[in-house]
Amino acid sequence: MTEKLYWRDSHLTAFTARIVDAGEHAGKPYLVLDRTAFYPTGGGQPSDVGRLGRLRVVEAAIEDDGRILHYLDAAPSARIGDEIEGEIDPKHRCEIMQQHTGQHILSQAFFRLYGAETRGFRISDGIAEIDIALDANISEVPRAIERAEDLADEIVFEDREIRTYELTPDQAAQLPLRKESFITDCVRVVEIDDFDFSPCGGTHAKRTGEVGLIAVRGWERAKQMIRIRFVCGVRALRDYREANGIVDALSRRLTVGRDEIEASIVRLGDENKALSRRVRDLSAMAAKAEADELLAAAGETRGRRTVVRIFDDRSLDELKLLAHRLTEQTGVVALLAVRDAASARLVFARSSDLQVDMSVWMREVCTKLDGRGGGKPDFAQGGASRVDLLEAELRDITEHTK
Ligand SMILES: [Zn+2]
Structure with a gap:
């Protein structure tokens, strides 16, 4: 040993x-x-x-x-x-000791205030977690956590002495230990002056002031308990710096004071929604006008007007919208595509009075363009990689397919 x-x-x-x-x-x-x-x-x-x-x-x-x-x-x-x-790496030791000692204090704060026991505890690289058997409604949890955080930090600021000693199990049984010990031959007790007795084999600060600050980062329900994430000491400072940096950057970007950031983001969200609605309405009007223009210029073969267009800068939704506007009229076939350097997206549609099958056309074209596609007789979609052959194949299908 x-x-x-x-x-x-x-x-x-x-x-x-x-x-x-x-x-x-x-x-x-x-x-x-x-x-x-x-x-x-x-x-x-x-x-x-x-x-x-x-x-x-x-x-x-x-x-x-x-x-x-x-x-x-x-x-x-x-x-x-x-x-x-x-x-020992002293910085690493100090950081872990702050989290670990902070956990003793925070756990006892929950126990003192609500009789809520700590059922689990973990320190990872950036955060520490405790699982608390806290029986509270979701709406009450934030306030309950705040009160425990306040009490824990009072204990830190009072800079209380922390003592550790080893006792026999019989001696330990006389103490109000917070949790059961798993050590059977002797019990190592960690005592925070007039606040907490806990059996523990970890490394602890000598005084609560060394913990610096206990700050709760967040919480969630986990297995009918409340899982609380927190940071202490140097981690709390690091976390504050990071959070402060984010708030500062947002404040500059939005050119508002810190206390106006939230209202400013809500306003931007509302404006964005209104703009999106406006863009949708204008797009519909533009698609109608564009459809009329394309149909006026379209030639007529086999009793149908065929519109073939390849775009370089359209979204798929815009392409579909234009296809629907074109085929609202009778006798129309719309073969539309949008391309970039490496790929193309295709939308084929026809008016309801026609019989030609767009899914058959789509499969045929996509096969030749190293792609895949399909759909219904009146509307089909596809994607392809042979962008270089796109124009020729769209022309070809209009001329050779009945
Ligand atoms: Zn401990």
Whole structure:
């Protein structure tokens, strides 16, 4: 079993230890020491990172027998029995410690205010989460979270002392511990002065002030609980900077003050809707006028007027709209396409008084253009890649198909 120096002093970042075992797991070399300040992955908290000698420790992991494996980025030259110097990355440790200690405080705040227990806890790269058994209506949740956040930050600002100690299970049973311990031979208790007793093997701040700030980022319902995402300390500062940058950029772009941003976006949305309606109406009018113009210029063969047009700058919706306007009149076949350098979209339509089958025409043309298409006898759509042959094939189908 590796001696846990991080239990005695969570601010210890440099130490010496003796190598008691070395090996490799899944291609990753590791060292086992007689004692370590590296917190291993566990309890919802990620492992410390840092250095052993000249090598980087990418992760520490605890085995069932209590040995802590330090996984390295390269094979070590040091041997069993050698003494080695270890160094924890202090910024990483501080950031994780702030989130972890913040979790104790926030969880107890929910328990104090609502009797709501914490059922799950995770720290990931950017965010920490707790699952709270909070029985509240959705409409009440934001206010309930705000009150817990306020209480938690009061505890932070009061800079209360945090003590950790190990007790026998009998001694621990006398304390109002917040959750059941999973350690059977001894219980390591983390006590936040006059606020929280919790059994925990993690790394904690010495005073609540070190947590800096506890800020809730968001929440959602998850498995009949409330999942709360939060950031503490340096992460809260980072998050504030990012949010502030977004608000500042929006404020400049919209040329309004911060408190007017939301109203400004709502107004833009309304204007956009009105403009979209106007564009739709104008497009319908334009399609009607364009259809009349195209029909006036269309030649008549086999008793039908055929309009063939290839556009370079039309949406598919505009193409369909024009096809419908053209074929509202009797005796019309409309063969329309829009193309760019690499592909073409095709729309074929005919008036209801005609018998020719547009889906047959479409399949025939698309086959020749390395594409696919189909539809109904009076309306068909397709897409093709041989843009170079598009014009010739559209002319060809009007001349050769009955
Ligand atoms: Zn803890």
